[in-house]
Amino acid sequence: MTSAPQDRSGGGWPLIDGWARASLSPDGLRLWQTLTHRSACLSCAWGTGGQNGGFRDELGEPLQRCLKSVEAIQAELQPAVAPGLLVGRPLAELQQLDSAACDRLGRLDRPLLCRAGSDSYEPIGWEEAMDRLAEAFRQPDPTRVASYSSGRSSNEAAYLLQLLLRALGSNNLADCSDLCHAPSTVGLSRVFGSGTSMVNLDSLQQADGVVLVGSNAPANHPRLMNELIRLRDRGGTVIVINPVLEAGLLRFGSPAFPIRGLLGGGNPIASVFLQPRPGSDTAVFLGLQKALHGAGAIPWDFVRAHSDGWELLQQQITTSPWEAITACCGLSREELEHAAARLAACRAVVFAWAMGITHHANGTGNVQAIANTAVLSGNVGRPGTGTMPIRGHSNVQGFGSMGVTVRLREPMRLALEQLLGRPLSRVPGYDTRALIEAADRGGVETLLCLGGNLYGANPDSAQARRAIGRIDTVVHVATKPNTGHFHGLGRRQTLLLPVFNRFETPHRTTVESGNNWVRLNEPGRSHLRSGLLRSEVELLADLAQRLFGAEPIAWQRLQDPVYVRELIARTVPGYDAMAGIDDERREFEVAGRVFNEPRFPTATGRAQLAVTPLPDLTLPGPDHFGGLAPGQPGLVLSLITARSYGQHNTVVYKPGDSDRAMPHRQTILMNAGDLAACGLAAHQRVTVQGEAGRLDGIEIIPGAIRAGAALMFYPEANGLMRAVIDPESGTPAFKRVPVLVKG
Ligand SMILES: Nc1nc2c(c(=O)[nH]1)N[C@H]1C(S)=C(S)[C@@H](COP(=O)(O)OP(=O)(O)OC[C@H]3O[C@@H](n4cnc5c(=O)[nH]c(N)nc54)[C@H](O)[C@@H]3O)O[C@H]1N2
Ligand SMILES: Nc1nc2c(c(=O)[nH]1)N[C@H]1C(S)=C(S)[C@@H](COP(=O)(O)OP(=O)(O)OC[C@H]3O[C@@H](n4cnc5c(=O)[nH]c(N)nc54)[C@H](O)[C@@H]3O)O[C@H]1N2
Ligand code: SF4
Numbered sequence: 004m005t006s007a008p009q010d011r012s013g014g015g016w017p018l019i020d021g022w023a024r025a026s027l028s029p030d031g032l033r034l035w036q037t038l039t040h041r042s043a044c045l046s047c048a049w050g051t052g053g054q055n056g057g058f059r060d061e062l063g064e065p066l067q068r069c070l071k072s073v074e075a076i077q078a079e080l081q082p083a084v085a086p087g088l089l090v091g092r093p094l095a096e097l098q099q100l101d102s103a104a105c106d107r108l109g110r111l112d113r114p115l116l117c118r119a120g121s122d123s124y125e126p127i128g129w130e131e132a133m134d135r136l137a138e139a140f141r142q143p144d145p146t147r148v149a150s151y152s153s154g155r156s157s158n159e160a161a162y163l164l165q166l167l168l169r170a171l172g173s174n175n176l177a178d179c180s181d182l183c184h185a186p187s188t189v190g191l192s193r194v195f196g197s198g199t200s201m202v203n204l205d206s207l208q209q210a211d212g213v214v215l216v217g218s219n220a221p222a223n224h225p226r227l228m229n230e231l232i233r234l235r236d237r238g239g240t241v242i243v244i245n246p247v248l249e250a251g252l253l254r255f256g257s258p259a260f261p262i263r264g265l266l267g268g269g270n271p272i273a274s275v276f277l278q279p280r281p282g283s284d285t286a287v288f289l290g291l292q293k294a295l296h297g298a299g300a301i302p303w304d305f306v307r308a309h310s311d312g313w314e315l316l317q318q319q320i321t322t323s324p325w326e327a328i329t330a331c332c333g334l335s336r337e338e339l340e341h342a343a344a345r346l347a348a349c350r351a352v353v354f355a356w357a358m359g360i361t362h363h364a365n366g367t368g369n370v371q372a373i374a375n376t377a378v379l380s381g382n383v384g385r386p387g388t389g390t391m392p393i394r395g396h397s398n399v400q401g402f403g404s405m406g407v408t409v410r411l412r413e414p415m416r417l418a419l420e421q422l423l424g425r426p427l428s429r430v431p432g433y434d435t436r437a438l439i440e441a442a443d444r445g446g447v448e449t450l451l452c453l454g455g456n457l458y459g460a461n462p463d464s465a466q467a468r469r470a471i472g473r474i475d476t477v478v479h480v481a482t483k484p485n486t487g488h489f490h491g492l493g494r495r496q497t498l499l500l501p502v503f504n505r506f507e508t509p510h511r512t513t514v515e516s517g518n519n520w521v522r523l524n525e526p527g528r529s530h531l532r533s534g535l536l537r538s539e540v541e542l543l544a545d546l547a548q549r550l551f552g553a554e555p556i557a558w559q560r561l562q563d564p565v566y567v568r569e570l571i572a573r574t575v576p577g578y579d580a581m582a583g584i585d586d587e588r589r590e591f592e593v594a595g596r597v598f599n600e601p602r603f604p605t606a607t608g609r610a611q612l613a614v615t616p617l618p619d620l621t622l623p624g625p626d627h628f629g630g631l632a633p634g635q636p637g638l639v640l641s642l643i644t645a646r647s648y649g650q651h652n653t654v655v656y657k658p659g660d661s662d663r664a665m666p667h668r669q670t671i672l673m674n675a676g677d678l679a680a681c682g683l684a685a686h687q688r689v690t691v692q693g694e695a696g697r698l699d700g701i702e703i704i705p706g707a708i709r710a711g712a713a714l715m716f717y718p719e720a721n722g723l724m725r726a727v728i729d730p731e732s733g734t735p736a737f738k739r740v741p742v743l744v745k746g
C-alpha cells in the first residue's frame with residue numbers, strides 16, 4: 004500500500020500571490036473586466052463562467068475561477084505585435100524563438116502571407132487572403148483538402164468548419180482530440196454507446212468515492228480540486244492512480260477554502276495513492292476487479308441485468324494469476340486489495356481520468372478497463388456514479404459534438420445529408436496522425452488550421468515540419484503567434500489570419516464543457532484597434548459562400564450565428580435546446596449524455612463489456628538507441644511527457660514547475676533508486692536519446708516517480724519520439740516513450 008506522505012502539497016499561497024500580481028499589473032483592470040464578462044473560461048474544459056458570470060459554475064456557485072484562466076486572458080490582452088517583430092523579420096530568426104517568446108510577440112491583428120521563396124511574412128488585405136484561401140480550396144480531388152483544429156473556437160465555428168469540408172466532399176477533419184481524448188470517445192462509445200462523461204457536476208457532488216487515474220488535475224483542471232476537497236470533507240474516499248506522486252494530489256491548498264487551504268498546509272486529497280508502472284492500467288484495473296471478486300464485492304445480479312459480455316470478463320478475472328497482474332503493474336496484491344476494499348466500501352463512485360490513460364498504445368483498452376470496473380462495481384446508472392473523462396481544451400468536446408471528427412455518428416450523418424440534399428462522401432477522413440502521414444507522402448494540397456499548433460503538438464517534430472512543408476497552401480487561423488506558424492510553412496504559401504477570441508467576438512457564441520454543459524458567451528469588444536480582426540464564423544461562412552454560392556444551402560445566411568444555431572439544433576443529436584437559446588439565454592445540458600439509470604444507448608440497452616488484455620511493457624535494451632560506451636553510466640526508461648504547471652499545451656508561460664521541483668524545462672524527473680543503481684547522480688547533465696532524436700544537457704531531478712519511469716516536459720520532448728499509435732483511436736503513446744538516459 005503506497006500511503007500518502009503528508010509533507011508535500013500543491014496550490015496554496017503561490018495561487019494567492021499569482022492573483023495579487025495579476026490584479027496589480029498594468030492590465031489589472033482590463034483583466035477583471037474580462038474575468039467578469041459573461042463568457043466561458045478560455046482554458047480548460049472543466050468549464051467556468053458563461054451566462055452565470057465569469058466566476059460561477061453551472062450550479063451557480065461562486066469563486067470557481069482559477070489562475071490558469073488568468074494566464075490565458077493575460078496572453079490575449081497583449082497589445083498587437085509591434086512593427087518589425089513579425090512582418091518582414093527573417094523566418095530564420097523567428098524559428099529561433101521558443102514558445103513563450105512567440106506568444107509574447109503579441110496579438111495578431113492583420114492578415115499575413117508568406118510566399119514560397121520569401122524569407123518572411125508580409126501583410127496582405129483580407130480580400131486577397133480570402134481569394135487565395137478559396138482558390139486553394141477549389142481542388143479537383145477534395146480528399147486533398149484537410150483541416151486541423153484545436154478546441155478553442157466556438158461550437159458555431161466548429162459546425163461551419165465541418166459543414167464546409169463535408170459539403171466539399173472531404174472528411175479530413177483532424178482535431179487535437181485525436182492527440183488527446185479520442186481513446187475515451189472510442190472506448191466509452193463501445194461500452195455505453197455514448198462517448199462523453201456520463202456524470203454532471205450535480206451527480207459528482209453526490210459521490211462518496213472518486214477514482215482519479217492519470218490526471219494532474221491540480222495543475223490542469225484546478226477547480227476539480229474543489230470537488231475533491233468537498234468529497235473528502237463529507238467523509239468520501241479518493242483513490243489516485245499515477246506513477247508520479249504529484250504533490251497537489253496529496254494535499255491541495257485551494258483559495259476557495261482559505262483557512263485550511265492556505266493556513267493549514269492544504270487539504271488532503273488522496274486517501275489511497277497507487278503508483279503503477281506507466282502503461283499498466285489495464286493490469287491495475289484487472290487487479291482491482293479480481294480483488295473485488297475475491298472479496299465477494301461484485302454485485303453480479305446488477306452486472307447480469309445491465310451488461311453483456313460479463314461472462315468473458317468473469318473468466319478473465321478468475322483465470323488471470325495474481326503474479327501476471329502484479330508483475331505487469333508493479334503493485335502488490337495487498338495494495339490492490341486494500342484499494343479495492345476502500346472502493347467497495349463506497350456507496351457511489353465516479354471514475355475520472357485524463358492523459359495518463361489515453362496517451363498509450365492501448366489507450367482505448369485502458370478506457371474500457373475503467374468502464375468495465377465501473378460496471379462490475381455497480382457504479383454506473385445512478386446519481387453519484389459513472390465514468391468521467393476529464394477533457395482538455397475548453398471547447399474540445401463541443402468540436403466533437405459539432406461533427407469535427409473522423410468518426411461521424413450515423414444520426415448526424417443522416418441529418419447532414421438531409422440538410423445538404425445529397426449523400427456525404429464515404430471516403431474515410433484523416434485524423435491528426437493520418438494527416439501528417441498523408442502530407443508526408445505528398446497527399447495533401449490545402450490545410451486549414453483553425454487554431455492549435457499542429458507542428459508543436461505532434462510527435463517526431465522533424466517529421467511534422469517536413470510533412471507540413473509538403474502541403475501546397477497552409478492557412479493558420481489564430482489569435483496569437485506560435486512556433487507552428489514559423490515551423491509549419493506550406494510549400495507554395497502560408498496564410499496567417501487573425502481572429503477574435505471568445506470574449507471579444509462581436510456576436511454571441513456557445514461552447515460545451517467536458518461535463519456536457521452548453522455555455523453562452525455574450526458579445527464582447529477587442530482592445531485591438533486595427534479593425535482587421537474577423538470572427539471565425541464570419542470567416543468560414545465567407546469562404547463557404549465563395550466556394551458554393553447559395554447551393555445547396557444559403558451559405559450567406561450562415562454569417563448569422565443565430566441561423567447557425569438553428570441548423571445545430573436541427574442536426575446535432577442532443578442539441579434541441581439550442582433552438583431557443585437566443586431568446587431565453589438558458590444554458591443547458593446536452594440531452595442523452597448523463598445516465599442516472601442503468602440503461603445505455605447501445606443495441607441492447609446494456610453496457611457492452613469486453614476483455615482488455617494486459618500489455619507487454621518490455622523496454623528495448625540500450626543497443627536499440629546506439630548503446631552505451633564501456634563504463635558509461637545510463638539506463639533505458641519509460642518516459643512520460645507531460646505538462647508543467649505554467650504552460651498551456653505547446654505554449655510555455657513559466658519555465659519552472661515548483662510542484663515537481665523541476666526549476667526549468669531542460670530537466671528529467673527520475674527515481675532516486677534508479678540513479679543509484681546505474682551510476683548517475685542528481686543534477687548531473689545527461690543526454691536523453693529517443694527513437695527519433697536526442698536532447699543534450701538535460702538536468703536530472705530526483706523525485707517521487709516510480710522506478711523505471713521518468714518525466715519530461717512536452718513540447719520540448721516531442722523531438723525524441725516516434726510514438727506508437729493506439730490502433731483503435733489513432734492517438735500517440737506520449738506517456739510511455741522508450742528512451743536511453745546516458746551520462
Ligand atoms: N495548466 C494547464 N491546463 C491544461 C492544459 C495545459 O497545458 N496547462 N492542457 C489542457 C489539455 S488539452 C489537456 S488534454 C489536459 C491534460 O491534463 P492531464 O492529463 O492532467 O495532463 P498531463 O500533464 O498530460 O498529465 C497526465 C498525468 O498522468 C500521469 N500518467 C502518466 N502515465 C501514466 C500511466 O501510465 N498511468 C497513469 N495512471 N497515470 C499516468 C502523469 O504522471 C500525469 O500526472 O489539461 C488541460 N488543461
Ligand atoms: N509529447 C506530448 N505531446 C502532446 C501532448 C502530451 O501530453 N505530450 N498532449 C497532446 C494534447 S492532449 C493536445 S490537446 C495537443 C494540443 O495541441 P493544439 O491544440 O494543437 O495546441 P495548442 O498549444 O493548445 O494551440 C494553441 C494555439 O491556439 C491558438 N488559439 C488560441 N485561442 C484561439 C482561438 O480562440 N481561436 C483560434 N483560431 N486560435 C486560437 C493560438 O495561436 C495558440 O498558440 O498536444 C498533444 N501533444
Ligand atoms: S478549472 Fe479550467 S475552466 Fe475552471 S477556471 Fe480553471 S482553467 Fe478555467
Ligand SMILES: [Mo]
Pocket residue numbers: 179182183184395396
Ligand atoms: Mo488535450
